[in-house]
Amino acid sequence: MRRFIPGWIQWPQLDVPLLLGLLLLMSFGLVVLYSASGENMDVVFRQGARLGVGLIAMLVLSQVPPHILRIWTPWLYVIGVLLLLATWFVGVGRGAERWLDLGLFRFQPSEIMKLAVPMMLAWYLHPRRLPPAPAALLTSCVILVVPAVLIARQPDLGTALLVAVSGGFVLFLSGLQWRVLLGMAGLALATAPALWLVMHEYQRNRVRTFLDPESDPLGSGWNIIQSKIAVGSGGLTGKGWLHGTQSRLEFIPERHTDFILAVLSEEMGLLGVIFLFSIYLFIAGRGLYVASLARTTYARLLAGSLSLTFFIYVLVNAGMVSGLLPVVGVPLPLISYGGTSVVTLLTGFGILMSIYGHRNFIR
Amino acid sequence: MKLRQLTGAEPGQPLKDQRLEGREFKARAFTAFLIILVALFLLSLRFVYLQIFNFEEFTARSINNQVRIVPVPPNRGLIYDRRGRPIAENRPAFRLELVPEKAGDLKQTIAELGQLVELPPDAYETFNENRKRYRVFDSVPLKFNLTEKEVARFAVDRHRFDGVDIVSYQARYYPYGDLLTHVLGYVGRLDVDDLNRVDQGNYRGTTHIGKAGIERFYEDELHGVSGIEKIETNAQGRILNSLERENPVHGDDLILALDVQVQQAAWDALGDRPGAVVAINPNDGSVLAMVSKPAFDPNLFVHGISGDDYRVILNAPGRPLFNRTLLGGYEPGSTIKPFLGLAGLESGAVKAEDRVFSSGQFFLPGVSRPFRDWKRGGHGWVDMIGALEQSVNTYFYELALELGIDRMHDYLALFGFGSPTGLDLMGENSGVLPSRAWKRGQFSEPWYPGETVIAGIGQGFNVVTPIQLANAAATLANGGTRFEPRLLYAVKHAGDRQAEKTIAPVRTQLSVTNPANWDLVHAGMRLVVHGEKGTARAIKPESGFEIAGKSGTAQVAAQAVDEDMDDTTATHLRHHALFIAFAPFENPSIAVAAVVEHGGGGSREAAPVARAVIDAWLSQEGVR
Numbered sequence: 009m010r011r012f013i014p015g016w017i018q019w020p021q022l023d024v025p026l027l028l029g030l031l032l033l034m035s036f037g038l039v040v041l042y043s044a045s046g047e048n049m050d051v052v053f054r055q056g057a058r059l060g061v062g063l064i065a066m067l068v069l070s071q072v073p074p075h076i077l078r079i080w081t082p083w084l085y086v087i088g089v090l091l092l093l094a095t096w097f098v099g100v101g102r103g104a105e106r107w108l109d110l111g112l113f114r115f116q117p118s119e120i121m122k123l124a125v126p127m128m129l130a131w132y133l134h135p136r137r138l139p140p141a142p143a144a145l146l147t148s149c150v151i152l153v154v155p156a157v158l159i160a161r162q163p164d165l166g167t168a169l170l171v172a173v174s175g176g177f178v179l180f181l182s183g184l185q186w187r188v189l190l191g192m193a194g195l196a197l198a199t200a201p202a203l204w205l206v207m208h209e210y211q212r213n214r215v216r217t218f219l220d221p222e223s224d225p226l227g228s229g230w231n232i233i234q235s236k237i238a239v240g241s242g243g244l245t246g247k248g249w250l251h252g253t254q255s256r257l258e259f260i261p262e263r264h265t266d267f268i269l270a271v272l273s274e275e276m277g278l279l280g281v282i283f284l285f286s287i288y289l290f291i292a293g294r295g296l297y298v299a300s301l302a303r304t305t306y307a308r309l310l311a312g313s314l315s316l317t318f319f320i321y322v323l324v325n326a327g328m329v330s331g332l333l334p335v336v337g338v339p340l341p342l343i344s345y346g347g348t349s350v351v352t353l354l355t356g357f358g359i360l361m362s363i364y365g366h367r368n369f370i371r
Numbered sequence: 372m373k374l375r376q377l378t379g380a381e382p383g384q385p386l387k388d389q390r391l392e393g394r395e396f397k398a399r400a401f402t403a404f405l406i407i408l409v410a411l412f413l414l415s416l417r418f419v420y421l422q423i424f425n426f427e428e429f430t431a432r433s434i435n436n437q438v439r440i441v442p443v444p445p446n447r448g449l450i451y452d453r454r455g456r457p458i459a460e461n462r463p464a465f466r467l468e469l470v471p472e473k474a475g476d477l478k479q480t481i482a483e484l485g486q487l488v489e490l491p492p493d494a495y496e497t498f499n500e501n502r503k504r505y506r507v508f509d510s511v512p513l514k515f516n517l518t519e520k521e522v523a524r525f526a527v528d529r530h531r532f533d534g535v536d537i538v539s540y541q542a543r544y545y546p547y548g549d550l551l552t553h554v555l556g557y558v559g560r561l562d563v564d565d566l567n568r569v570d571q572g573n574y575r576g577t578t579h580i581g582k583a584g585i586e587r588f589y590e591d592e593l594h595g596v597s598g599i600e601k602i603e604t605n606a607q608g609r610i611l612n613s614l615e616r617e618n619p620v621h622g623d624d625l626i627l628a629l630d631v632q633v634q635q636a637a638w639d640a641l642g643d644r645p646g647a648v649v650a651i652n653p654n655d656g657s658v659l660a661m662v663s664k665p666a667f668d669p670n671l672f673v674h675g676i677s678g679d680d681y682r683v684i685l686n687a688p689g690r691p692l693f694n695r696t697l698l699g700g701y702e703p704g705s706t707i708k709p710f711l712g713l714a715g716l717e718s719g720a721v722k723a724e725d726r727v728f729s730s731g732q733f734f735l736p737g738v739s740r741p742f743r744d745w746k747r748g749g750h751g752w753v754d755m756i757g758a759l760e761q762s763v764n765t766y767f768y769e770l771a772l773e774l775g776i777d778r779m780h781d782y783l784a785l786f787g788f789g790s791p792t793g794l795d796l797m798g799e800n801s802g803v804l805p806s807r808a809w810k811r812g813q814f815s816e817p818w819y820p821g822e823t824v825i826a827g828i829g830q831g832f833n834v835v836t837p838i839q840l841a842n843a844a845a846t847l848a849n850g851g852t853r854f855e856p857r858l859l860y861a862v863k864h865a866g867d868r869q870a871e872k873t874i875a876p877v878r879t880q881l882s883v884t885n886p887a888n889w890d891l892v893h894a895g896m897r898l899v900v901h902g903e904k905g906t907a908r909a910i911k912p913e914s915g916f917e918i919a920g921k922s923g924t925a926q927v928a929a930q931a932v933d934e935d936m937d938d939t940t941a942t943h944l945r946h947h948a949l950f951i952a953f954a955p956f957e958n959p960s961i962a963v964a965a966v967v968e969h970g971g972g973g974s975r976e977a978a979p980v981a982r983a984v985i986d987a988w989l990s991q992e993g994v995r
Contacts, residue, residue, distance in 0.1 A: 138392055181403070183395045237436065240421040240429025257437050257605040278422040285411055292407060296400045303389065308396050312403065319407050323414060330417045 021070060021365025023298060029291045030342070030357060034059050036284065037268075037343035043250045044264040044271040044345075051264065051345060058347040062354030069358025073366045074307045077359065078131055084120070085128040085151075091117035092158040118159045118167045119352045123359070125155055125171050126317065129178040130309035138305065139183040148179060163208050166336035170324070174317040181299075181312040214334045231267070234259045236331045239273040246277030264345045266337060269329040285322075288341075292319035295357075298364045307363045314356045321353075437603050438614065442576030445595030445865075446541055448622030450555065450585065452631045453657075453860050454991070458551055459586070464542035465517040466578075467525065468510040471502055473534025480532065481513070487528055488514055488521040491677065503563065512578055515560075516542055516674040543579060543586075543673050547631065549666035550638055553694040554629060554796075554858060556584020557669035573597045582672065585625065585858060588795050592862060595622035621865040628657030628860035636987030637662040637965075640980040646967040647695035649841035650984050653953060653962045656845065656854025656875030658794070659988055660963075661838070663695040697799045700834040701966055704923030705762045706951045707783070707829030709847060709892050711770060712755055714782035716888035720773045723891050726754045729765040735821055742768055742824055759895025760902040762922065764828050771827025776818055779826060780806035785881050786843040786853065793855030793878055794838055802839055805832035829923060840951055841964035848919070848953035848962045850889055851881030896921050897956050899974075907950065907974040910982040918985060919959075920952035922974035925966075945969040950977035954985045961988045 038052055038059075045051035095117055128151050136144050152175035160168035180189060204212065217229050238254035247253065252274035255263045260270045273281050295315025302308045318341055325340040327333035339349045421429065450459035467488060474480045481495045491497070494513065502511045513535075517525075522537055529535070543558045545551065558579040565580045569590070574580070576597055581587035598619030603611045637648035641664045650660040667684045676684075684691055693699070715721040731749035732741035744750060744764045750757070758766035771779060783789070789804025803809075805826060807818040825831040835843075838856065846853040854875040861870035883889065896919035899905045906922045925947040948970030953962040963981040970976030 135387075137387055138395070177403075181396060181399050183392075183399055234436075236421060237429050237432045239418065240425045241433035243422050243426045243430070253437050254433055257603065257611065259433075259436055259605070273418065273422065278418055281418050281422070282415060285415060289408070289411055293404055296404050300393075300397045300400045303393070305387070305389075305392060308393070312396070312400055316403055316407070323407075323410055326414050327417075330414070330421060332414075332417055 021361070022067075023294070023361050023364040026291065026294045026298070026357065026360065026364070029287060029294060030354075033284075033287045033291065033342050036287070039249070040268060040272045040275075040343060041264055041345055043252065043275060044255055044268050046256065047250065055345050055350075058350045059342075059354075061347075062350045065351060066354040066358035066361060069355055070361030070365055072362055074302075074304065074310075074359075074363050077127070077362070078134065078306045081124075081127045081131040085124045085131075088117060088120040088124040089155055089158065091120065092155060095162060116167075116348055118155075118162065118164060118171070119348050121155045121159065121171050122167070122174060122317070122352055123314075123356055125152060126174045126178050126310055126313035129175050130306045130313070133178070133182050133309060134304065134306040139185060139188075140179075145179070145184070145188070148175075151175070163211065164337070165207070165211055166324075166338050169336075170317065170320065170338065173320055174313055177313040177316040178309045181309050181316075214336070217335070231261045231335055232331050234261065235267055235270040235329050238270040239330055242274040242277045242280075244278050246273070246275045246280055249275050251275060266325065266335075266339055266344060267329055268344050269326055269340050272343075273329070284343075285326075288319065288322045292316070292322075295360055298360055298367075301367045302363050303367060307366075311360050311363045314360055318353065318356065437605075439602055439604050441600050441602055443598035443600045443616070443619045444540075444576035444578070445597060445619035446621040447543065447558070447579070448593040448595065448624045448865070450593075450625045450627060452627055452629045452634075453659075454630060454632075455626075456631050458545065458547055458627070458629075458631065459555055460544045460546060461541035462544045463539055464515070465522050465537050465539055466512050467514040467517060467521075468536055468538050469498070469513050470510050470534035475533070480535065484513065484525075484532065484535065487524045488517060490514060501560075501562075510536065510538070512538075515578070540578065545669045545673075548668045548670065549691075550631070550634060550662075551629070552584070552666040552669045553663040553696060554584055554627070554634075554661050555669065556586040556588075557582055557672045558586050559672050560675050569594075579673070584796060585627065588797055589623075589625055589859065592623040592625065595865060596620040623865060624863040624870070625859055626861040626863065626870055627858050628652070628659060629661065629858060630659050630988065630991055632991055633660040633984055633987045634662060636660075637980065637984045638664065640965075640983035641967065644967050644970060644976075645689040645695070646965070646970070646977075646980070647699055647837040648963065648965045648980060648984060649696050649837045650961050650963045650988065651841050651845040651854075651856050653845035653849035653852075653959050656842075656856045656877075657860055658856050658858045659961060660984055661696050661858070663693070663699070665689040665691040667691040694798075695966070695968075696837045697794070697796060699836060699966065700800055700802055701837070701840075701947055701949065702923075702925035703788075703829035703833050703835045703840065704925045704946075704949055705764075705828055706840060706921050706923030706949050706964075707833065708759060708762065708767055708923075709896055709921050709951075710783055710786055710788075710843065711767060711774070711779060711827060712759060712895065713847070713888060713892045714779060715770045715774060716755070716891065717884045718774065718778060718782070720778070721755065721770055723755050723888075726752045727758070727763070727766045727769050728752050729763050733765045733768045733824070735824060738821055755891060756895040756898060757904075759892065759921065760898035760906075761904050762899075762906050767827040768824045769827075771823050772820070776823045776826060777806050777808075779823075780804055780809070785879055786846050787839055787878065788833075788835055788843060792838050792842045793876075794842075795856075795858050799838065800836050802836050803832055803834040830926060837964050837966050840949070840966075841962060844951040844953055844964055845962035846879075846881070847889075847892070848959040850886070851883050852877055853879040853881065893919055893956070896952075900952070900978075907978040909974070910978045912982075912986075916954055916989060917956035918952050918954040918982070919956050920950060920978060920981065922972070922978055923949035923951070924972060925949060927969065945971045948972055948974075948976035950974065950981045952978070952981040952985060954989065960992060961985055 038056060041055055042052050129148055132148060132151060133140055140148060152172060156168045156172040159171055217232060234254060238260050252271055254260050254274050255271040260267050263271050272284065292315050296312060299308050299311035299315060302311055321338055321341045324333060324338045328335055339346055341353050342350060447461060449457055452458050471477060478495050481498060498513055525537060545555060559582040561574060561578055561580045573596060581590040581593065596619060599617045600613055601615040602613050605611055633650060637660045646664055648660060648662040651658055671680055729744050729749035729751060731744045731747055734741055750761050750763045753763045753766055783804055788802060790801050791799040810816055810818050822831050826833060842856050855878050857873055857875040859873045861872045863870040897917060899920045900907050900911050900918045907920050912918065927946055948967040950965045953959040963984050965977040965980040967976045967980060
């Protein structure tokens with residue numbers, strides 16, 4: 009029987025607990041999206057289709073052995089950087105030149121970098137002795153900073169920081185000494201004022217608003233205030249699914265995309281939030297577990313970084329919705345409406361699945 | 372080589388210890404997991420803080436967010452004439468409203484709206500003035516009475532304007548236009564001055580208020596009581612649905628004593644001539660017609676009159692803004708004679724059969740200038756009836772001297788001359804009823820006998836208003852009951868089926884010494900129309916009913932009284948023509964005062980007007 013199945017399908021290669029966790033998360037997400045979109049079944053179907061495409065990408069990638077991915081890595085990174093440069097010249101989009109129009113569909117090169125940067129760093133550190141020597145560390149920083157700067161000037165500060173952070177996780181997992189880590193963190197903080205100078209006015213406003221949202225309750229503070237009202241008025245058990253007044257009366261901005269967590273918090277309360285966080289914690293924890301099973305440096309670093317980055321999205325988005333962080337355009341992973349981030353994330357989980365499935369192969 | 376391949380190490384690199392590295396990695400991964408665990412715990416605390424500890428505050432804010440309490444203006448009461456014809460209606464209309472807080476840059480928004488709907492050049496300034504009475508998150512009217520085109524144009528572009536919306540409302544409409552302006556007045560945009568005279572809470576949703584006439588006098592009744600509605604709104608301020616509603620109490624409907632057909636008859640009879648007509652039912656003091664001509668279209672004022680339109684009205688010939696019925700002061704002329712005749716009889720100063728010889732000229736001792744009769748050569752011997760019939764001045768010169776100015780004053784005052792009648796409209800003029808005391812107070816001068824003489828024929832200081840004259844005629848007709856005339860006939864409270872009739876209060880009940888005296892004066896006035904020598908015999912009805920009347924002429928230029936004024940006299944120098952009348956003679960149901968400015972002779976110009984009014988009324992009443 010087994011020999012009739014093509015050789016590249018090797019059972020069992022899927023990480024079933026991780027898959028179940030993801031499926032639970034996505035189903036829950038669609039339920040919330042139905043309410044957040046104002047009971048618009050179209051939106052739910054479209055998002056379901058994207059999740060389907062993402063899942064297929066995940067399954068396909070899970071069959072590609074990590075060493076093959078490692079060979080492709082530099083090419084992916086170089087292509088990503090070139091595409092980022094291309095957006096300088098032919099980018100389309102509202103104000104921010106982050107999209108490339110490829111005729112059939114538009115996509116953001118910065119999404120590629122979310123995967124390409126940790127892959128490239130893992131590729132670079134793979135043959136080297138860990139923790140990296142100072143020279144290797146310097147090269148790593150260049151690999152990380154170049155795309156981050158390119159993305160930041162699109163301008164998309166949120167994604168730039170997340171890409172940088174995903175690279176930072178690789179360095180952290182590579183066993184870099186704590187004092188070096190702290191030193192780098194200090195250096196990053198020291199450059200913050202410089203960052204302020206190169207920021208666009210709307211970005212500065214977001215920061216100002218974050219610091220004092222009540223200063224302009226109908227203007228830029230609106231999002232944060234309304235979101236906090238939605239979250240707070242949800243209470244322990246929420247107003248009930250489809251019964252959130254803040255979301256149904258359109259007080260929550262971007263309520264089916266970046267602020268969908270506010271809808272969930274309002275309608276399902278603290279219990280719903282804790283439930284969601286538990287799923288995320290499980291998925292990230294499972295990812296780190298998979299990383300620790302891996303036998304090669306490349307696979308370990310990449311799997312660990314992807315898991316942590318995934319979790320960082322959750323932290324940043326939830327922090328934004330609850331008013332702990334400034335408003336940055338970071339979606340709630342696998343819940344927020346939108347195609348690009350779904351495909352990127354599930355592709356990442358495909359890599360994780362591959363690493364899990366090939367954990368016994370030493371190559 | 373095999374090992375290198377196995378570890379993935381590159382040539383020239385030192386070998387890696389995968390086992391050690393794996394252990395190190397696990398430690399790091401575990402540390403990372405602990406860090407995210409702590410981060411997630413802290414994040415959860417934030418949600419606990421918001422959702423548990425601040426639950427009540429945010430719940431309150433979320434309710435505040437979505438619920439707005441808005442006033443529901445009551446419908447303004449309708450106004451009907453005494454036969455149930457609507458004379459002030461509400462019609463559905465649309466207005467443009469703007470929430471300043473939501474609209475962003477007001478000036479720019481208004482400028483952009485100006486491309487969709489017609490706005491006056493000072494729309495922004497006017498709007499800024501108007502919004503003072505609203506709270507920032509209230510919707511403030513920007514433009515009333517949008518045309519269908521404007522509504523459609525805005526509907527297409529509505530998404531561009533946050534906080535701007537079209538609101539339907541009831542707009543006042545006066546179907547008879549200028550015919551009833553000086554009675555009904557009009558409503559106009561509520562302004563800051565108006566707010567000082569009303570209960571502001573009750574007017575929160577109201578945009579228009581009575582500015583003049585009945586609309587102003589009965590503002591409280593017409594307005595009603597504002598209701599309240601709790602509505603759910605979305606973030607753009609658009610109303611989604613109503614949660615709770617306390618209905619407004621709509622304004623009372625008013626039924627006026629006025630008869631539009633009688634009003635129209637008076638209007639038509641005046642023709643192009645400026646003038647005034649007031650008709651009162653002597654039985655109950657109700658005002659049947661009240662015309663001041665020229666007038667203007669009150670509908671122009673409802674939606675805010677433009678400066679140009681207003682200037683046209685202000686500068687129009689004949690002063691259409693001027694309400695002659697209440698404010699117009701005229702010399703009563705000979706129309707005063709029946710009242711003086713009655714005064715003479717009732718006081719005993721003259722007897723019915725006393726006769727006076729009219730030679731055409733009357734001399735006062737020590738005054739060389741004669742007081743003249745209107746008929747050259749005089750009327751010969753006349754008694755009271757004859758003197759009234761032919762309007763013999765000499766008779767009344769004598770009578771005036773007999774009575775003296777103070778007795779004349781006191782008796783005429785009983786008929787309401789010299790004081791407002793108490794009509795249910797604002798701004799009534801008192802007129803002037805002279806006496807020694809009045810002249811001393813006014814000019815610090817003594818009274819001269821010559822002034823008494825001309826007062827006997829209603830000249831000199833005497834000034835009456837048409838409403839006074841009509842009310843005095845009504846009092847004369849009904850035998851001495853002076854009502855405060857009422858335009859309001861009945862009130863129908865919102866929700867009631869039956870209207871509640873208004874009773875005009877009695878101001879004065881004259882004490883009658885001898886009813887025969889009244890009959891005598893009535894008889895004299897009857898002969899004015901029906902006598903062979905009656906000054907107004909031209910208006911005598913062929914059959915059916917009889918009219919009692921009295922003509923009068925008010926001097927405009929200082930000139931001897933002459934009822935046969937020349938047609939060549941320049942119009943503005945011609946005398947005002949006056950006529951008072953009541954009918955039917957036996958059982959009067961209408962008393963009329965008509966004034967035709969610069970008409971010339973009272974019997975020739977004003978009497979036909981009075982006749983037309985009487986005809987219209989009596990045909991409505993079924994008398995003829």
